[in-house]
Amino acid sequence: MAAGSTASHRLEGVIEVSSLTKRFGSLTAVEDLSFKVQPGRVTGFLGPNGAGKTTTLRLALALIRPTQGSVTFDGRRYQAIRQPAHHIGAALEAASFHPGRTALQHLKMLAPEVGVSDQRCLEVLELVGLTQDAKRRVGQFSMGMRGRLGVAVALLGDPGILLLDEPTNGLDPEGISWMRALLRAMAAQGRTILISSHLLSEVENTVDDVVIIAKGRLVHHSPLADMRAMAQPKTVVAASDPPALATLAQSRGWPAAPAPDGSLIITGPSAAEVGAAAFAAGLQLTQLASQTVGLEQIFFQLTQGGGLR
Amino acid sequence: MIAALKSEYRKLFSTRMWWVLMLCAAGYLALNAALMAGALGFTENVLTSDPELLSDPETMAAQDNPFAFLGEEGGAARMVYSMAGSFAYVFPLLIGALSVTQEYRHKTITQTFLAEPRRQVVLGAKLIAALPMGLAYGIGCLAATVLPAAVLLAVTGSDPGFGAAATWALFGRSLVNFAIWAAVGVGLGALIKNQVALIVVALAETQALEPMLRAVPTLINRDWAWTKFLPGAAGDAIQGGSFYDIMSFDGDSLPGGWAVLVLVGWAAALAALGYAANLRRDVS
Ligand SMILES: Nc1ncnc2c1ncn2[C@@H]1O[C@H](COP(=O)(O)OP(=O)(O)OP(=O)(O)O)[C@@H](O)[C@H]1O
Numbered sequence: 001m002a003a004g005s006t007a008s009h010r011l012e013g014v015i016e017v018s019s020l021t022k023r024f025g026s027l028t029a030v031e032d033l034s035f036k037v038q039p040g041r042v043t044g045f046l047g048p049n050g051a052g053k054t055t056t057l058r059l060a061l062a063l064i065r066p067t068q069g070s071v072t073f074d075g076r077r078y079q080a081i082r083q084p085a086h087h088i089g090a091a092l093e094a095a096s097f098h099p100g101r102t103a104l105q106h107l108k109m110l111a112p113e114v115g116v117s118d119q120r121c122l123e124v125l126e127l128v129g130l131t132q133d134a135k136r137r138v139g140q141f142s143m144g145m146r147g148r149l150g151v152a153v154a155l156l157g158d159p160g161i162l163l164l165d166e167p168t169n170g171l172d173p174e175g176i177s178w179m180r181a182l183l184r185a186m187a188a189q190g191r192t193i194l195i196s197s198h199l200l201s202e203v204e205n206t207v208d209d210v211v212i213i214a215k216g217r218l219v220h221h222s223p224l225a226d227m228r229a230m231a232q233p234k235t236v237v238a239a240s241d242p243p244a245l246a247t248l249a250q251s252r253g254w255p256a257a258p259a260p261d262g263s264l265i266i267t268g269p270s271a272a273e274v275g276a277a278a279f280a281a282g283l284q285l286t287q288l289a290s291q292t293v294g295l296e297q298i299f300f301q302l303t304q305g306g307g308l309r
Numbered sequence: 310m311i312a313a314l315k316s317e318y319r320k321l322f323s324t325r326m327w328w329v330l331m332l333c334a335a336g337y338l339a340l341n342a343a344l345m346a347g348a349l350g351f352t353e354n355v356l357t358s359d360p361e362l363l364s365d366p367e368t369m370a371a372q373d374n375p376f377a378f379l380g381e382e383g384g385a386a387r388m389v390y391s392m393a394g395s396f397a398y399v400f401p402l403l404i405g406a407l408s409v410t411q412e413y414r415h416k417t418i419t420q421t422f423l424a425e426p427r428r429q430v431v432l433g434a435k436l437i438a439a440l441p442m443g444l445a446y447g448i449g450c451l452a453a454t455v456l457p458a459a460v461l462l463a464v465t466g467s468d469p470g471f472g473a474a475a476t477w478a479l480f481g482r483s484l485v486n487f488a489i490w491a492a493v494g495v496g497l498g499a500l501i502k503n504q505v506a507l508i509v510v511a512l513a514e515t516q517a518l519e520p521m522l523r524a525v526p527t528l529i530n531r532d533w534a535w536t537k538f539l540p541g542a543a544g545d546a547i548q549g550g551s552f553y554d555i556m557s558f559d560g561d562s563l564p565g566g567w568a569v570l571v572l573v574g575w576a577a578a579l580a581a582l583g584y585a586a587n588l589r590r591d592v593s
């Protein structure tokens with residue numbers, strides 16, 4: 001990462017998506033989308049299949065033109081930045097290569113346009129663990145190796161901003177943890193990292209912030225910690241004396257909702273706290289179970305109905 | 310732009326396509342040139358052995374005598390050498406066109422546009438990079454034509470023509486023709502970015518459509534001058550004389566300098582159309 005890193009941080013690294021809309025004929029893939037991505041953090045760009053993640057990234061990279069709105073990097077659109085690959089590195093889903101070129105040839109063919117030396121090509125291959133395969137034709141590469149080569153392309157210009165579309169696709173567990181370490185290290189250097197995924201669980205150990213979209217619209221944007229807080233513990237509890245249990249919950253100020261089977265669903269305290277309170281009140285419990293909603297479930301609720309159209 | 314040019318050359322030389330196409334061109338030309346050199350060498354021998362035929366000024370000086378060239382020094386040789394440009398311009402056309410269509414086919418165009426989002430610069434680099442590529446193909450194609458032909462001409466007792474300045478002028482003009490054809494190819498590739506469609510169109514145009522259209526003035530109406538503006542006709546005019554002249558196919562042709570402009574115009578027009586229709590559009 002070291003080489004040229006002084007040159008790469010000329011941009012501060014704020015990505016701003018404003019009122020972005022993209023229509024493909026009658027289909028609206030992205031609709032009035034606005035959010036900001038901050039440097040020094042890894043931001044997860046999440047949404048179900050077809051939510052518009054890849055479309056948003058392609059819009060940001062000026063590969064397709066917005067119907068409305070814009071994406072800027074420190075106030076400048078991608079196409080207005082000279083030698084943009086020095087500032088913004090990107091790997092889109094299923095990066096494509098000519099099967100007859102070797103990994104090294106592929107990087108070397110891009111190097112002059114990106115504005116880096118041939119030496120840098122070897123460095124990024126080392127960085128993504130493809131040194132051994134540098135002289136093999138990409139046609140023989142596995143999916144994971146192609147993914148790594150795609151990341152190598154993104155890193156070529158030693159960019160301060162990194163946009164990766166589904167970077168863990170096709171990676172083995174070792175590869176996933178390598179990717180996580182790489183992204184964390186780059187964010188720690190003050191770079192801006194945006195990674196897309198359709199699974200929160202895949203990135204929850206990597207990201208600091210989450211931007212969630214569904215049907216092309218923003219449904220949630222916050223630090224991951226805030227989203228975790230939304231995942232409040234829930235406890236299902238039943239007692240031989242139901243009215244006494246209800247009174248207990250009320251006296252503690254716990255929101256409780258009766259379930260059809262006569263039990264109570266208490267939000268807030270953990271199952272252990274509820275059990276201890278019942279014991280102290282001398283209540284005999286017939287049921288006590290934790291029903292905490294996981295992050296993934298919250299994610300699902302947020303994006304509900306936002307699946308494939 | 311220099312960087313973009315360098316990238317273009319690395320793209321070209323990192324796949325097998327350039328030398329596969331070069332081999333095809335060389336094989337095709339060597340075979341045809343050898344056959345033609347043998348035949349023309351023989352014809353010339355017959356004609357020159359009959360002084361009556363060649364000394365008859367009425368026959369040889371006549372403007373429309375397609376065989377007048379046989380009376381010139383190295384005339385038969387030059388006719389064979391001109392086959393390189395007249396027969397093989399489809400190869401620089403293809404190498405130029407494939408430099409665009411390959412990128413769409415293998416979707417490397419995405420990474421090209423990420424590195425250089427000014428798409429007119431990408432297209433411009435491809436057009437300029439095509440010129441030396443076409444020149445290199447020209448050198449290869451000329452060598453593949455001239456070497457076997459010269460040997461056969463010498464064997465049949467004809468003059469291989471290397472002593473005549475006109476022969477070297479033909480080589481030079483032929484190379485210019487090759488160079489510009491590669492740029493025409495880039496324009497065509499930009500317009501027809503689907504590789505299969507492109508190859509079909511390139512072959513149909515150069516091998517069938519154009520020869521047919523160019524026969525129109527001779528066969529139907531001598532006053533139809535527009536066929537001399539066709540790219541193939543302009544290319545032959547750049548070379549100054551072509552194999553098709555023998556068959557009296559052509560009407561009049563453009564002067565060399567104008568022919569260069571016309572062919573460059575074709576390259577520019579196709580590139581502009583291709584830019585408007587494809588390159589500036591969304592990349593999917
Ligand atoms: N070039 C295109 N033409 C027409 N429709 C398109 C095009 N590109 C994307 N779409 C549509 O836009 C919507 C959003 O697609 P997009 O690829 O952005 O989703 P995504 O969030 O990346 O999904 P995934 O998780 O499956 O990668 C989809 O309905 C898709 O069919």
Ligand SMILES: [Mg+2]
Pocket residue numbers: 053054055093165
């Ligand atoms: Mg996607």
